[in-house]
Amino acid sequence: MGLVQEIAELWGEYLNGGEVGAEDDFFALGGNSLIGIKIIDRVSQDYGVELSVRAFYLAQTPARVAGLVEQGRALT
Template sequence: MAMEQQAAPSSAPVALVQETAALWSQCLGVEVKAEDDFFALGGNSLTGIKIIERIFEDHGVQLSVRDFYLAGTPARIAGLIEQGRAGT
């Protein structure tokens, strides 16, 4: 029996993960869950930049393109946003 993955890393509130997934849904035009992979959903560099810009506008956190692509899921991106807010 497979264990269910946590919806969010411990550093990211579930609401932030859900907000991040909703942003991805809006930009990608598909339903997005916390652990969905950006590229598997059809994400590309232009969409990635658009999401990064919206994260900066909405949260004041500047993610690098590299960090965004390496994180790759709304849950991990939410964790990066939370870290950025904390200044770590």
């Protein structure tokens, strides 16, 4: 399973329990600040990458968040 799919599944756990696509928009799926912070915390635990709330919100899709995780991994 690729990183984008893993991130999409993580979002599904917190957002609607259903399928989330790579390009699905966080806010269109019903995302809010509390859910965003929970996902950011999980990304930190699971991947060892600290995302800022601002970066997460600007990314808006699992594909772009996966890109941020990959960038964060490259810096460590």
